[in-house]
Amino acid sequence: MELLGFGAGGWGWSFLSGLVVTLEVAILALPLGLFLGLMIALGRRSKSRLLRIASIGYASAFQAIPELLTIFAIYHGCSQLIQLLMSQLDVQTAWTVPGVGAGSFALSLVFAAYSSEIWLGALAGIGRGQYEAALSLGLPGIASLRNVILPQAFRLALPGLGNLWIILLKDTALVSLISVSDFMRQVNLAVAATHRYFVLYLFACLGYIVLTKISEFGLERLNLRTSRHLVRTA
Known part of the structure; x- marks a missing residue:
């Protein structure tokens, strides 16, 4: 427990700061x-053939692309592109894209691709009568989407x-592989310093389990709240 503690020689504060960074990356990407996933889903339902193909x-x-490859492409590719643009302007700089920003952006692109499938299914699950009702009320397309369709699709x-x-x-x-000091990177640093592989990696497993269970509890409460108006019948 001394290894995991917050006193001298303990890694507790490092692990706690890593958890904060992990949540920061996820919350920034969400x-x-x-939003991108919803736009892609709407694009796939568009009457425009070009927009459907692009989506x-x-x-x-x-x-199809591994998440790690997307992260590397965004982090290293954007950093190199910025340095190239700066060199064209005769500005010498070694500035690179911040790891948290690059990691969050890359994960958001991947999240959008998968969430678009879920948005697409949700939009398809809304009856045509809902669209016709919004039209009969004189709601324009954006207002109809925002006030009638999206609340139901989100549920x-x-x-x-x-x-x-x-x-x-x-x-x-x-994102620990692009030197972001998230929870996993802090655990790897502790392992490299102490060689306590089993204890520290087991602790990392427990950390992600705790994050998952807290998320599941919050999602369950949110699901109950969004469904509170539904009438349950025997």
């Missing part, structure tokens, strides 16, 4: 991933999106 192509590409999509959130939490461990 809203952009949800399907995006989802297929990011579902239908929530279980699937919740599963993706848990997957996203676990995928944040990949």
Whole structure:
């Protein structure tokens, strides 16, 4: 327990700061991933053939590419691109893309590809009568989507999106490979310093289990709240 403690020689504060960074990466990736996923789903339902092809192509590409490769491409590729642009302006700099930002953005792109499938299924699950009712009320397309369709689609999509959130939490461990001081990187640093492999990796497993269980509890409460208006029949 001294190894995991917060006193001298303990790694407790390092692990706690790593957990904060892990949550930061996941929380930063979530809203952009949800929004892009919704846009892709709407694009796949569009009447425009070009928009449908582009949306399907995006989802297929990011579902096929490993998450780690996406993270490396964003982190190293964008850093190199910025340095190239700076060199064209005769500005000498070694500035690189922040690891937290690059990791969050890369994971949001992957999250969007998978969440688009869930949004697509949720939108398909809304009856045509809902669209006709919004039209009969004189609501324009954006207002109809925001006030009538999306609230219902979100309730239908929530279980699937919740599963993706848990997957996203676990995928944040990949950002440790671009030197982000997340929970997994702090554990690896502790292992390298102490060689206590079994204890520390077991502790890492327990840490992710705790994050998952807390998320499951929160998602369950959110699901109950979004479904509170539904009438249960025998």
